[in-house]
Amino acid sequence: MGCFAFEAESLADGPYSCSTRRTAVASFFGAWHWLALWLAVAACSDSAPEPRLTSVSPSVISASVDNALEVRGARFHPLPEVALGSSSKARLNATFRVRVGSVFETAAVERVDAQTLRFTLPAGLPAGAYDLTVLPPGRASLRLAAALQIQSDVASDSGTPDAGMDADAAIRSTGQTLHFEDAPGGAGKPLEGVSARPVGDVLDVYAVLRDASGAFVADVSVRWTVTGDSAGMPDPELSSHLSVPLNKLGELSIAADYRDLSTQLGPITVVAGHARELTIVPSTASLRTSDPKLVFQVTGVDALGNATTDVGPLTWKIELGSFGDFDAQSATLTPRQTGSGRISVTSGYGSKAVSGLISVSVGVASELSIEPATLSVSADDAPVQLSVTGRDAFGHTTTELGELTWSIASGSIGAIGADGLFDPTHVGVGTIAVMSSLGVGAQSGSFEVRPGRASSFSFVPTTWSGTVGDAPVAFTTSALDADGNETSDVGTLSYAVGSGPIGEIEPLTGVLTPRAAGDGTLKVTSSYGASGVSGNVHIADYALPVSLSAMRVTDLFWPTESNARVEVDVKNDSAQEVLLTGMALSFVFGGSDVSGDYTVTPDRANADRVAAGSTRTLVFWVEISANASRLGTLTINASADVFMLSGYSVARAASTTTSHRSLTLGVKVSLSAPVVPNNRRCSGGTVTFGATYTGSLLTPDYSWKFSGGSITSSSNNTPNVTYGAAGAFPYYVTGTETLYGYPDTAVGQPIYVGALGGTAAATYPAGPIVLSTPSAGQSVSLLTFPRSDLLQVSGSTPITQCDGTLVAAVGHNTLTVFSDRRLFDPALDTDLARAGLQLAFTSAGILGSIPLRAPSSQTEGSTTVYLEYVDDVTGALTAAGDTTFRLSQDKVAPRVDASYPLSDCSSACISKGEPLLFVFSEPMTTSTLSNLKVELLASASCAAGVQSDITSGTTRRYDAASRSLYVTPVTQSAPSYALRISLPTSLTDAASTPNALTAFSRCVIVQGTGAGNIAPKPYVLSGGASTFTPDGDGQAEDVSWSVRAYADTVALRLSVSRGRSELRALLVPVSGPGDYMFTWDGSDNAGRVADTGAYRYDVTAISRAGVASAAVSGYVELRSAVNMVSVRRRY
DSSP: OOOOOOSSOOOOSHHHHHHHHHHHHHHHHOGGGHHHHHHHHHHHHHHSOOOEEEEEESSEEETTSOEEEEEEEEOOOOEEEOOTTOOSOOEEEOOOEEEETTTEEESOOEEEETTEEEEEEOSOOOSEEEEEEEEOTTSOOEEEEEEEEEESSSOOTTSOOOTTSOHHHHHHHHTOEEEEESSTTTTSOBOTTOOEEETTOEEEEEEEEEOTTOOEEEEOOBEEEEEESSBOOOOSSOBSEEEEEBOSSEEEEEEEEETTEEEEEEEEEEEOOSOSEEEEESSOEEEETTSOOEEOEEEEEOTTSOEESOOOSEEEEEEEEOOSEEETTTTEEEOOSOEEEEEEEEETTSOEEEOOOEEEEOOOOSEEEEESSSEEEETTSOOEEOEEEEEOTTSOEESOOOOEEEEEEESOOEEEOTTOEEEEOSOEEEEEEEEETTSOEEEOSOEEEEOOOOOEEEEESSSEEEETTOOOEEOEEEEEOTTSOEESOOOSEEEEEEESSOOEEOTTTOEEEOOSOEEEEEEEEETTSOEEEOSOEEEEOOOOOEEEEEEEEOSOBOTTOOOEEEEEEEEEOSSSOEEEEEEEEEEEETTEEOGGGEEEEEOTTOOSEEOTTEEEEEEEEEEEOTTOOOOEEEEEEEEEEEEETTSOEEEEEEEEEEEEOOOOOOOEEEEEESOTTSSEEETTOEEEOEEEEESOSSOOEEEEEESSEEEEEOOSSSOEEEEOSOEEEOEEEEEEOTTTOOEEEEEOOOEEEEOOOSSGGGOOOOEEOOEEESOTTOEEEGGGOSBSSSOEEOTTSOOBOTTSOBOOTTSOOEEEEEETTOOSOGGGOSOTTSSSEEEEOOTTSSOOOOOBOOOSSOOOEEEEEEEEEEOTTTOOEEEEEEEEEEEEOOOOOOOEEEEESSSOOSSOOBOTTOOEEEEESSOBOGGGGGGOEEEEESSSSTTSOEEEEOOTTOEEEEETTTTEEEEEOOOOSSSEEEEEEEEOTTOBBSSSSOOBOOOEEEEEEEEOSOOOSSOOOOEEEEESSSEEOOSSSSSSOOEEEEEEEOTTEEEEEEEEEETTEEEEEEEEEOSSSEEEEEEEOSBOTTSOBOOSEEEEEEEEEEETTSOBOOOEEEEEEEOOSOOOTTOOOOO
8 A cells, every 4th residue: 555645734754754654544444454554554663763852051041030931852753643433634733741750740841842842840840950851743651850959049040030149149158069970960970081983973961050068959041161172062051951962083071151151062073983884904915824924903984984982792604614823812823724714793782793704725835755665675676766745834745845955864875866766776674754935854764675686696515525425415505686786586597407417406405416427517597597607616527436336147057947046245445335237137148148048036034235344245046948958158237326315316337257068968957855835933943944856867966945943954955954943934045957957946935933932912923824815826817806705814724823823812912914916904903003004813723714805906917825833022023925816807998197298288288299198097008009099180179070080190109117108299380270089999008808998088289399309307306315115004105205396397207116116106297397296106017016125217208209317326125014925026
């Protein structure tokens, strides 16, 4: 709704605009809408400015006369009105009422203007101080407390004297004085001490009379004088109250005269007022964290725009952002934090100011650090660029670092450039320093320079002298890097003999075994490419003072002769025990080797070790073939490998001659007594021996050889021998035909001597152990194993004591048993504390049911089962027996156990001319190996089809000892091609009824030429030179070697021999350089465990061309728990 004009006096000032609206609203709505009008009027009245009452003049009057009074104030406005329900125009209500205390009230008040009202106060009112109350129309009443003083004994301040007295005289008589106070009616305070007031203020001054005691007398109207330019002119009328607006800065003075009294105020300085507006100084700032603290100040202007220091109590704070530590009490900013924002200040007067943008950026460095703080590098490493990180005083990262100077602070570790580029050249630990032109510096943590890679090598020792056969010596090397620092970063080292025949050196460890005399050098080569050569290595020859000092042949040789005796003396003049790995005898007639006609059996009493400074005689028995029909001189050569226990070996040889006859006279000597089992005696018993002959008309001369007994009757053919000690004692007799001197020798079974036990628990077996089954030479099918009925002792020839009585059930009733094909399960062992496998026999002297298992190798051939009893107190062997039978019907198919290459190839894996290698599980029939097939494929891929058969021209070589086949296909002209080698089922084993091979094939991709002709010599890392006991008790049944192979090696071969005869060979294909393992279970190529003795081993590396390297040799000792006294085995 809108407001509109009405016919009334013009009301231009603010308060009347609302009155106008009230009247207009009333006219618009009419009487019917008086409720709406009332609401509108109420709304206007809430917002109209209130009138103000400031003074009355004169303020002190006489009660005896009428007094014209003037009321001063502001906004004395009439009130517009309209009668509800009337259509008449609005009118102004200008009726003001005045009340003096409670003694007078009047509506006869003249409204002069908005600031002035006038009325007349009649005479006769009681004297006193009265409140003056003005009641404006439609407004709340206005009151001035004690504003009017009515007196009965003074002249009024209008100048009219009281009757009967002069006013000035009255004042003087009472000692009254005139004062300026800040309130009328005696309620004010003196203004004499006021020296300053704020501009814009209104200075109210009241003229007050006080008597001599200072008591209030009256407010009096005075004539005012105001001097100065800081106030408006006062009202010229007499008045008890002066209101001075202070409009501008400056000074003013106020004076007043009343009657003959006067007073003065001032000068009063008009100063700026309270700050209405504030300004922060500085209003903006751009700081760095390295700058000093910044104190903010504030300026203010008052309401009139005057600068003022009266800014009131201030409250400072960060209004926006985060950029430092701000102390609100002192308005101080410490620029410790980067950022930006604004600061505000608020006055207690209500005004507030906000600064412009305050920013804090990072300052100059007050702290430096080196990056990296620590370093660990090699002297070979490239120079390292160092850098510096700076932080200001508050930890902020800064780039204002100043000019930097680098240096090595400690340690001789290298060099550093002006740009911080560190070159690590010297091994050690040190620190780096940097100094800034800003006066700050830093030092690094630990900088470690490690040695670089080896660049050159020196041998330690540089030179060496030794003797052939000395213990191996370990050479080491020292190395320098490219900067001359000693280094252990040498890469993978490979040692070799650089020059000269000075022995062999293990390529990885540098251990030199001085096996050959001479001068030379050693060389070491690193995988990094660096190398070094030693000084001179001198190895003097060592003539091991061991010889085959003598050979004796006691008889001439002739065809079909039995047990010709050959003796060889081994003399050890050295200071250490030596060991022989058997001895080989060869036979030469007319310059030709005729050894095939002579079968040699070593005597079981032969020993392999010869003590220092002693001579040992070895005995060999020779069976001469009927084909050896030759007349003349037969040369017998003996050769042996003699090992020092350190592993060094020498070959020694000797020879002798004997007469050889061409005729076979048929003279044969045999033993007629004792007959088994009569070769058993108790201690102190006598044995009568007997010998017969055939093939000669003349009675031969007999020569008996006994051990352990005393001859009590020297009859030529029936001597008597008494045995005192327990044991097993061999013997033999040689009969020599007296006409032509033809000899023949018979070797008997041992004589077993025991002693009767005094108690049942002390009884033990003595005598031959006779096995009824299997019989000698019996054929036993491999298909019948396992079985428990094969091994039997007949009840007619039981196991007994020396007198033929049975061993008590509580006596010593266990035997040590042995099978050279391992038919006994070690789980059968009844006494684990004793060496060998122990089996109990029954109180009836028989074995009972002894389970036998199938041999691990299904190879056909002869096998021996042996039993013995050794007294565990005296160590005497008093009972033994054996049987040798034949295993037949091998039905196990042979297979390929290993090959080279190890699997079919997906890329080139062999070179042209390089053989393939196949290792079989058992001996093969050599003639069937030609049935293999070699096919050329259509492309250089194993997935390709067959192009042609190129078996023709392929070479084959079978190594029977290691059961290995080398196949070298014919070379093709193509640079790369694929071959498939097939081993069909037509390849068979060596069984009496051959078994077909499980078919096998291998595909290879051939590329390039130049297969290595000789592989580097292997190195035996461990094993070999030890004792093992493959006697079936499950303890130390085999021996192992760890062998290192090097580049260009396709297989490692271990050969075991005795007396220069190869007993067994093992082949291990290799996949590359590394360590490989051989394990030998003591068996020969036929699967039979070898006899007790020392054996030579030779390890060679097979090259990619199929050629064996030089051998690494040594010995191993096989020591069985059984003595095999009843068995004669040849080699």
